[in-house]
Amino acid sequence: MKNIGFDIITIFPEIFHAYLGESILKRALQKELFDVKVYNLRDFTTDKHRTVDDYPYGGGPGMVMKIEPIYNAVKAVKSADYKNGLERLTVMLSPQGKAYSQEMAEGLSEYLARENRRMLFICGRYEGIDERVRESLVDEEISIGDYVLTGGELAALVIIDSIARLMPGVLGDEESAREESFTWGILDYPHYTRPPEFMGMKVPDVLLSGNHKEIWKWRRREAIKRTLQRRPDLLKRAELSEEDKEILEDINRGLCSEE
16 A cells, blocks of 8 residues: 555544544545544643643633644654655644645645655644644634634544545545535536336436436536525636636526516
């Protein structure tokens, strides 16, 4: 197996064991398509109480995660990188980081697709992490949204999930990853399955027609329409074909006529 995967430094390893032990990611890990190694930050402390935080200099609420155990953990994880020819991207999860996107997920998936590439996540807690960690140990700072969580663990799992499902063999159907929301730069089209009618709600006739060309056109139109209604900001930067632009103009005309 290529040395491809994720390393995580956290004070709550169980969070990762629970999520990664289920569903698609569990099967992918069993197939050794990639691997995840979780390190307990408290194992890298030097005092008998295994202390990972302390009061902030200058006063203020909350506690701040100490640099020493994080430095020790990162150094231990990376100890054999140079000797083994391993390249590792160290990421800190933070609301101050670069906003995460599908485009970033695809770029990181391509990064990990090359042999001997790994990502190391530093998961913060409490009021924050000593600034010297950011200055001396981190390659990339990532935020999954404009809100604050109690720790970086959920953010790390979001990123791992979004990257792993783009790796070859992780999803049962490779088309699934190519046809999802944001992969085209716009939202996904509506999905239906059996029964064809439920409590008066019917599946659109075109999806039952067997005409794949018309089904594709309907799905593309619905995806553009849904994006226009729910996330018009995405259309401003989406790469639309000439056919897409004609569809968008037609949808706009229809919406205007309804007003």
